[in-house]
Amino acid sequence: MDMMTDDNYMEGLEMETENQPTMDNDFSARLSDKTYQYPTIREGTSSSCRRVKVRSRPRLQSTKSFPPYNQCIGGLGEDGDGDDELYPEPSNVTRGDRNDVFQGTERNEDIELIPRCARDEVKEHWKLRRKERVGESDEVDTDGLERWSGKRRVEEKSECEDGRGKGAQTASGNTAGWSSPHPILSKLLHSSSGSSGSSINFSSAESDDVFSEGEDVGSKRRAFRKSRSWKTYLTMVHWSLRRQGSWVQLAGHQGNFQLSEGGEVLKLYCEVEAKCLDSLMRDALRPFVPQYHGCVTRGEHCYIRLEDLLSGLRRPVIMDCKMGVRTYQEEEVTKAQTRVTLRSDMYQKMVKVDPTAPSVEEHKQKAVTKSRYLQWRDTTSSTSTLGFRIEGIMMEDGSIQRDFKKILTLAKVTEAMLYFTRSQLDILKAYHSRLLALSEALKNSLFFRTHEVIGSSLLFVHDHSSKASVWMIDFGKTTPLPDRLELRHNIPWAEGSREDGYLIGLMSLITSLSQAISMASSQQEESCGEEQSVA
Numbered sequence: 224m225d226m227m228t229d230d231n232y233m234e235g236l237e238m239e240t241e242n243q244p245t246m247d248n249d250f251s252a253r254l255s256d257k258t259y260q261y262p263t264i265r266e267g268t269s270s271s272c273r274r275v276k277v278r279s280r281p282r283l284q285s286t287k288s289f290p291p292y293n294q295c296i297g298g299l300g301e302d303g304d305g306d307d308e309l310y311p312e313p314s315n316v317t318r319g320d321r322n323d324v325f326q327g328t329e330r331n332e333d334i335e336l337i338p339r340c341a342r343d344e345v346k347e348h349w350k351l352r353r354k355e356r357v358g359e360s361d362e363v364d365t366d367g368l369e370r371w372s373g374k375r376r377v378e379e380k381s382e383c384e385d386g387r388g389k390g391a392q393t394a395s396g397n398t399a400g401w402s403s404p405h406p407i408l409s410k411l412l413h414s415s416s417g418s419s420g421s422s423i424n425f426s427s428a429e430s431d432d433v434f435s436e437g438e439d440v441g442s443k444r445r446a447f448r449k450s451r452s453w454k455t456y457l458t459m460v461h462w463s464l465r466r467q468g469s470w471v472q473l474a475g476h477q478g479n480f481q482l483s484e485g486g487e488v489l490k491l492y493c494e495v496e497a498k499c500l501d502s503l504m505r506d507a508l509r510p511f512v513p514q515y516h517g518c519v520t521r522g523e524h525c526y527i528r529l530e531d532l533l534s535g536l537r538r539p540v541i542m543d544c545k546m547g548v549r550t551y552q553e554e555e556v557t558k559a560q561t562r563v564t565l566r567s568d569m570y571q572k573m574v575k576v577d578p579t580a581p582s583v584e585e586h587k588q589k590a591v592t593k594s595r596y597l598q599w600r601d602t603t604s605s606t607s608t609l610g611f612r613i614e615g616i617m618m619e620d621g622s623i624q625r626d627f628k629k630i631l632t633l634a635k636v637t638e639a640m641l642y643f644t645r646s647q648l649d650i651l652k653a654y655h656s657r658l659l660a661l662s663e664a665l666k667n668s669l670f671f672r673t674h675e676v677i678g679s680s681l682l683f684v685h686d687h688s689s690k691a692s693v694w695m696i697d698f699g700k701t702t703p704l705p706d707r708l709e710l711r712h713n714i715p716w717a718e719g720s721r722e723d724g725y726l727i728g729l730m731s732l733i734t735s736l737s738q739a740i741s742m743a744s745s746q747q748e749e750s751c752g753e754e755q756s757v758a
């Protein structure tokens with residue numbers, strides 16, 4: 224079947240059934256209505272669920288047809304294979320997992336200064352799941368590819384007091400597995416079998432075949448409707464799988480995201496982030512931020528509804544750059560001074576990159592504080608030198624590179640840009656002008672002036688058709704400043720200043736893109752010259 228081979232992503236298929244989102248009515252009308260008032264955020268858990276069922280998402284395969292980044296351009300990723308040999312991970316631990324197994328020292332939740340709502344709970348859930356995996360499976364995701372739907376389990380209500388979940392299931396007439404169409408498919412099937420109008424066109428040959436004989440027109444019609452419903456179902460399955468196959472979570476916390484049928488990305492609710500997004504929808508930065516559609520409750524958790532920035536892109540190429548000269552909040556440092564919480568997972572990440580980084584004491588306790596780890600990450604990457612760092616790049620074949628941890632110079636960043644864009648001038652230029660436009664918008668943004676922007680990313684996305692854009696994402700650690708305080712964002716941080724250095728990072732990126740453009744232009748001219756001399 225076409226859909227199974229198209230992207231080579233699917234190992235198997237299991238359709239998800241779920242409840243109707245509680246705030247999902249009239250979604251398309253909202254999208255087009257610019258004056259739409261975002262729904263009130265409802266915190267807490269859903270009480271309507273009597274029984275919760277857990278089922279696996281479709282498993283996804285990775286492909287890796289291009290050589291890795293560090294082989295392409297002279298081994299920039301110094302922490303690649305060699306380190307892996309020195310400090311091998313347990314064979315059954317997924318490389319890409321963000322929250323490594325804790326060894327002995329439990330994380331103290333008091334370190335969280337701002338309520339992150341359900342996210343802590345989900346982090347714990349993933350840690351537990353990881354422990355379970357270590358015990359029960361020897362699956363290894365060797366290239367670190369973390370396609371969201373391949374690793375996540377979805378909690379879903381199988382029966383709800385309000386009947387919505389039940390309704391979604393009975394619409395298909397089935398209850399589980401392959402045989403159970405997705406709720407949206409169920410609806411489509413239902414309506415397509417009940418009406419003659421369909422958005423799916425079939426060849427006239429097919430229609431002729433069905434209606435050419437005069438006899439038993441009624442049963443022919445029924446047969447046609449049946450086959451059309453089936454085709455509609457397959458087309459929709461294909462569409463749904465393709466979308467799931469092309470969406471990827473490149474960086475960030477595992478378990479934070481889900482896709483919804485409405486073409487949105489659902490991110491686990493965080494009050495800080497929801498408030499920022501709400502303000503951003505009324506700010507000069509709105510064109511640079513995914514559209515925010517309020518919140519929705521799914522199962523036990525509340526999610527922020529965001530525009531899917533990969534929608535419409537075929538085999539997207541993505542880069543996530545974490546912005547700013549630091550990735551920790553000032554409060555994280557001061558709190559760590561009074562309350563010491565040790566993290567063995569962070570110690571492990573540290574020694575993997577540089578075995579000499581921990582102090583004698585840290586080696587002895589095999590743990591570091593989060594604040595120490597975050598500061599070390601910033602000073603050993605381009606965060607402190609250039610005001611941003613590349614968190615990861617996904618190429619069009621789905622391969623993911625995360626070996627940019629030790630990049631410190633602009634020249635190395637420019638090499639990474641050329642690799643990421645495959646030196647395509649039109650894409651480099653599109654990114655360059657988008658960043659210039661962003662820098663103008665930031666000048667006019669009240670939100671930007673009045674917020675400390677920590678840990679936020681710029682998401683670069685393009686595809687083979689040269690659609691290219693850059694978006695501001697992740698506002699989970701972006702906080703409003705006290706009254707009348709405004710930040711410049713273009714000066715280094717000094718404790719107490721709350722400066723984040725966002726504009727230092729933006730300027731570095733713009734400079735790097737300018738360099739990449741001139742290098743790509745000369746490469747192009749050289750190859751043109753060579754072609755002409757051969758001719």
Ligand SMILES: Nc1ncnc2c1ncn2[C@@H]1O[C@H](COP(=O)(O)OP(=O)(O)OP(=O)(O)O)[C@@H](O)[C@H]1O
Nearest residue numbers: 472473474475476479513529530531532533543697
């Ligand atoms: N609106 C969106 N559309 C498409 N992809 C998205 C969107 N938002 C996030 N992503 C994907 O998810 C990844 C992680 O996003 P984000 O940084 O918001 O998560 P996070 O868990 O808060 O991260 P962190 O751990 O850095 O705080 C991004 O790198 C990107 O690949």
Ligand SMILES: O=P(O)(O)O[C@@H]1[C@H](O)[C@H](O)[C@@H](OP(=O)(O)O)[C@H](OP(=O)(O)O)[C@H]1O
Nearest residue numbers: 321322476550569572593597600678699700
């Ligand atoms: O990128 P790395 O080196 O893997 O390190 C992670 C990164 O710094 C995240 O930004 C941070 O989450 P926050 O931004 O939410 O603090 C996370 O902390 P966590 O493990 O406590 O979630 C770190 O583990």
